[in-house]
Amino acid sequence: MSVLPNHLKYAQTHEWVYIDERGLAVVGITDFAQESLGEMMSITPPQLGNDVSAEEEVMSLESVKSATEIYAPVSGEIVEFNEALEDEPELINDEPYDGGWLFKIALHDAAELDDLMSDAEYQELIDQS
Numbered sequence: 001m002s003v004l005p006n007h008l009k010y011a012q013t014h015e016w017v018y019i020d021e022r023g024l025a026v027v028g029i030t031d032f033a034q035e036s037l038g039e040m041m042s043i044t045p046p047q048l049g050n051d052v053s054a055e056e057e058v059m060s061l062e063s064v065k066s067a068t069e070i071y072a073p074v075s076g077e078i079v080e081f082n083e084a085l086e087d088e089p090e091l092i093n094d095e096p097y098d099g100g101w102l103f104k105i106a107l108h109d110a111a112e113l114d115d116l117m118s119d120a121e122y123q124e125l126i127d128q129s
Contacts, residue, residue: 010122011073040089076105
């Protein structure tokens, strides 16, 4: 069973998000997602300054098993990228909820967070997979 922090909101595409102390949406992939993908080999970073809509493709990850797209769980401007991942993409595997975060978004509409799943709802989703 994957570890699911209850302070996060979850997207059906296996991204998580929370609002940091600066009011930015911090985005990463879930433990379930990184386990499914396997060892991360490289990343294609998001374009800083890009305005994205919820569910829009933002970046991609390449693992030993496959390449996968990462989507924005909320709309806003991409303002930061976890540069540590360029040299250490395995941080996504080792610390999916901490050092392995992917990017930050300056939110356009915080109400979009209400459309995402709680930890219990996300657990139901992955139990059905």
